[in-house]
Structure formats: C-alpha cells, structure tokens
Amino acid sequence: MKIEHISTDVLRLSLWPLDAANAYVLGDILVDSGGKFARRGLLSALSRTAISGHVVTHAHFDHQGSSHAVCEHLDIPFMCGEGDRTAVETGDIAQVLPKRDSWLARLAQRLAGPGHPVARSLREGDEVGGFVVIETPGHTPGHLAFWRESDGVLVVGDVLFHRNPMTMRSGLREPFAFATFDPGMNRRSARKLAALEPAVVCFGHGEPLRATQRFAEFVSTLRND
Numbered sequence: 001m002k003i004e005h006i007s008t009d010v011l012r013l014s015l016w017p018l019d020a021a022n023a024y025v026l027g028d029i030l031v032d033s034g035g036k037f038a039r040r041g042l043l044s045a046l047s048r049t050a051i052s053g054h055v056v057t058h059a060h061f062d063h064q065g066s067s068h069a070v071c072e073h074l075d076i077p078f079m080c081g082e083g084d085r086t087a088v089e090t091g092d093i094a095q096v097l098p099k100r101d102s103w104l105a106r107l108a109q110r111l112a113g114p115g116h117p118v119a120r121s122l123r124e125g126d127e128v129g130g131f132v133v134i135e136t137p138g139h140t141p142g143h144l145a146f147w148r149e150s151d152g153v154l155v156v157g158d159v160l161f162h163r164n165p166m167t168m169r170s171g172l173r174e175p176f177a178f179a180t181f182d183p184g185m186n187r188r189s190a191r192k193l194a195a196l197e198p199a200v201v202c203f204g205h206g207e208p209l210r211a212t213q214r215f216a217e218f219v220s221t222l223r224n225d
C-alpha cells in the first residue's frame with residue numbers, strides 16, 4: 001500500500017490503484033477505512049503507527065467497510081457525524097442513499113462492512129487528531145470534513161471527487177448523484193469548504209490537490225440551488 005506524508009502528522013493511505021480510494025491518519029486518528037477487503041492491508045500499514053481512534057467521513061461502503069474490523073483489532077473508539085450514526089452503527093447504509101430501495105442501494109448494502117457501536121458522534125467545531133470538524137451534509141446527512149488552519153490541510157471526504165472511482169478518470173467532479181442524499185446541500189457544503197481557502201485538499205477519491213485555486217474555481221462553477 002502506498003503511504004504518502006502530506007504534512008506534519010498527516011498520512012494518506014492509498015487503498016486502491018491510482019489513488020482511487022484513500023484513508024488518512026490525522027495525528028493518531030484513522031479517517032475512513034476503505035471497503036471491507038481493505039482490512040488486512042490497512043491493519044498491516046497501521047502496524048507501526050499509534051492509532052487511538054477511528055472516524056468515518058460518512059457511512060458509505062468504501063469508507064466504512066473495514067471500520068468494524070479495525071476498531072475491534074486495535075480496540076479503539078469509533079466516531080462519525082450524528083446524521084450518519086444509525087447507518088454506521090447498524091451497517092444499514094442504504095438509509096443514507098437517495099433511493100434506499102434501488103438496485104444500487106441493494107448492491108451498496110451487499111458491499112457494506114458490518115456496523116460498529118459509535119463511542120462519540122462529532123459536531124461542528126469538535127477537535128479530532130489536531131483537526132477541527134466541519135459538518136458538510138449533502139453527500140450523506142452526517143458527512144464530515146476535517147480542517148487544520150495552521151497549514152491549510154483540508155480533508156473533504158466525498159464532498160468532491162478528484163478521481164472518478166468507476167471510470168478512474170482524474171479531475172475534480174461532484175460525487176455521483178445516485179449516491180448523494182441531497183446534491184444541492186452537498187454543493188453548499190463544497191462552498192463552505194472552499195471559503196476556508198485551503199492550501200492542500202485531500203479527497204476520499206483521487207490524489208491530493210495543492211493547486212487549490214482550481215478547487216476554488218471548480219466550486220464557483222457549481223449550480224446554486
């Protein structure tokens with residue numbers, strides 16, 4: 001597994017080829033856990049890193065798939081946004097998809113990892129791993145981003161993609177509409193993040209972006225609704 005040092009106490013774990021899916025270590029906190037088949041690689045990559053807690057940006061299978069296994073194995077507390085708490089705890093992730101009875105939701109549910117008890121749900125302004133929690137609802141109701149003002153590192157989860165994880169095409173884009181609970185609300189969250197004027201943007205999908213003017217420009221083109 002490729003591990004990239006992004007900034008002080010910030011690691012990116014590249015879980016899929018071409019950086020198509022990422023987890024991060026912020027301080028001693030693991031952010032996201034990839035799909036359920038990432039478990040072994042993730043635990044091996046973390047074996048020499050002190051991890052004292054785990055948080056998911058949101059309750060989708062490619063972010064919570066190995067969360068139960070990691071929390072059990074490392075015996076660490078699990079955290080998420082309040083709006084995704086039930087999905088994360090039960091493993092019933094279809095409830096945060098726009099159409100919970102669609103075939104896509106059934107497929108996503110089959111790919112989901114098991115639920116795991118949440119020790120603490122996070123709110124706007126909470127601190128985790130030296131980062132401030134930013135509530136960014138839209139892609140899911142309880143989606144979270146993480147921000148460190150001192151060096152401008154921003155972890156955006158799936159508010160925007162920097163690589164399409166299905167076609168593997170690189171570039172900024174909105175997350176898939178079929179997997180986004182409320183696209184209009186997600187655009188408002190993207191504008192909230194762009195207003196922070198980050199120095200480096202770290203995505204759930206795709207390589208980090210340091211030419212952050214492109215991030216601001218892309219967000220300014222998003223439809224206002």
Ligand SMILES: [Zn+2]
Nearest residue numbers: 060062158204
């Ligand atoms: Zn994702």
